[in-house]
Amino acid sequence: MSDLSKIDNRLLNDIQKRIDSNSLRTLKTGNSLIDFCSNDYLGFAQDEELKEQIISEIKKLRRIGSTGSRLLTGNHSLTEKLEKNIALFHDAESALFFNSGYEANSGLISTITKRNNTILYDELSHASLREGIRLSNAESFSFKHNDLSDLENKLQKISEEKFIIIESAYSMDGDICPLKEIVELAEKYSANIILDEAHATGVIGKNGEGLAHKLNLHKRIFARVHTFGKAIGNNGAVILGSEILKNYLINFCRPFIYTTAPNLMQVIAVDLAYKKLENSEQHISRLHVLCDYFKNTISKYKHVRLLPSDSAIFSIIIPGNEEVKLAATYCQNAGYDVRPILSPTVASGSERLRVCMHTFNSENEIKRLCKLIESITEFIERDKANVL
Ligand SMILES: Cc1ncc(COP(=O)(O)O)c(C=O)c1O
Structure with missing residues (x-):
């Protein structure tokens, strides 16, 4: 048997298992x-009005493509301006643009957590958060979904630098995390919170600023991730946090460094969507x-x-x-x-x-x-x- 048919057989075997368990995924238009x-x-x-605004702004651009990574030719004043506007909107010190929420979450977690750290994550955490945990050298344990006593039990047993990973609104159940109580636990046990606000962006808060902002807890959270593929109507994401965090990610976060910058059509579209969100x-x-x-x-x-x-x-x-x-x-x-x-x-x-x-x-x-x-x-x- 050739190597090619060997690998095909293995792939087909796994696909067949999905068919047998009625869980085969297929693409539909x-x-x-x-x-x-x-x-x-x-x-x-x-949104027709938004579409017209985007087209009109894009027409004014000299170039629309990215041309390179942010650290080479892909950085543009419009992208930097967008990051500033978004940071202002969510009342954060800084924002750093990523091409997707998946890259933001996986890049953030895998970059900032180190060998002697411990990650505690809600058992219903999104695949992109789990990917970051998988790529991290830190130890990790899940805690029961939204269960404060399970989380506290686990926090008590850890002495090293620790991170708590949660979502504002859980993507499969739709329920909200008990953020105030988790922030209090994090402060009691000196843990850093990473909060995925994907399904809260544009949905929770007066103008959709997210759960942390709504509860006025945002200043007590280490990093927030807002994605643009949901209520913002586009794609991409930002990590919100301190200037130190932003600088660190620019220097060490591989999914930020080794990828092409967002194109300017996307930058304009996200900027205009955020302006619409303000009203x-x-x-x-x-x-x-x-x-x-x-x-x-x-x-x-x-x-x-x-x-x-x-x-x-x-x-x-x-x-x-x-x-x-x-x-x-x-x-x-x-x-x-x-x-x-x-x-x-x-x-x-x-x-x-x-x-x-x-x-x-x-x-x-x-x-x-x-x-x-x-x-x-x-x-x-x-x-x-x-x-x-
Ligand atoms: C909770 C959550 N986080 C992150 C992501 C990933 O975001 P993106 O689609 O921008 O990669 C999703 C998307 O499905 C999500 O539901």
């Missing part, structure tokens, strides 16, 4: 269904009104198991990959884009329909979606009972 699944919470990704208080309030409407409506249905959520993400537990896929297909066939989250992305038995709310969703659409979810969950329950 966009559709015309009603969007209850994208991260475009505020509709910025499709989005009412728009963000509307999002929360719709979230409450969804929670109130769906909680009246007795077959639906909704996880507690204070963000724009809602998870309805439907155990089993096959079952949750069936539920999603049912909603999709009725015109609603709701996606199943399968194991192993979430723990087996906690497979779920993930519903994301947007300012452009209507109350009628929400009402209809809730009914659809109730019908299909009831059907699945009945079907299971009949089989047993």
Whole structure:
């Protein structure tokens, strides 16, 4: 057997395992269904006025491409200005742009943690945070999701420099971390907090400044990561922290140093989206009104198991990959884009329909979606009972 067919066989074997467990991932292009699944919470990704502003500003540029890394030819006054504006918006000393939240999280953690350090991370931490932990030389332990006593137990046992890694709004459950209590624990045990604000950016706080800012805890947090791929309607991310942290990352963070700088179209688009955010208080309030409407409506249905959520993400537990896929297909066939989250992305038995709310969703659409979810969950329950 040639080496090529040997490796093909190994790859095919692993793919076959995914097929067997009903968890094969496939790429799909966009559709015309009603969007209850994208991260475009505020509709910025499709905002006509914003689009026009971006096009008009881009036309004024002499060059639009990056041309190199930030440390070579890719640094531009517009990028530096954007970082300053974003730092101001979130009330941080400094901001450093990354090409994605994944790179920001993995780069930050793997760069600043050292061999004798310990990382404590919430067990539901996003893959990008786990990637940073995996690449780090520090020791790491998870603590139970949002569980302060488990976190404190673990903090008590560590004497070296320590880091606590958490998210403002958890991407799969949609619940919020008990930030005030975690900040107090971090101060009691001299730990540094890294806070991923991906799903809080543009969603939590008067103008979407994030959870730490809303609770006035931001000055007590070592580093915050805000991403632009969700409510900002674009892609990329910033790490917020001290000037010392920024300088350190510019010098040692490999995903910052050895990559091409953001292109200027992206820089302009993110800058204009942030300007729009500054005047989005009412728009963000509307999002929360719709979230409450969804929670109130769906909680009246007795077959639906909704996880507690204070963000724009809602998870309805439907155990089993096959079952949750069936539920999603049912909603999709009725015109609603709701996606199943399968194991192993979430723990087996906690497979779920993930519903994301947007300012452009209507109350009628929400009402209809809730009914659809109730019908299909009831059907699945009945079907299971009949089989047993
Ligand atoms: C909590 C969280 N952090 C980080 C990321 C990664 O951000 P990006 O998509 O910009 O790489 C995501 C994206 O899915 C996320 O949900």
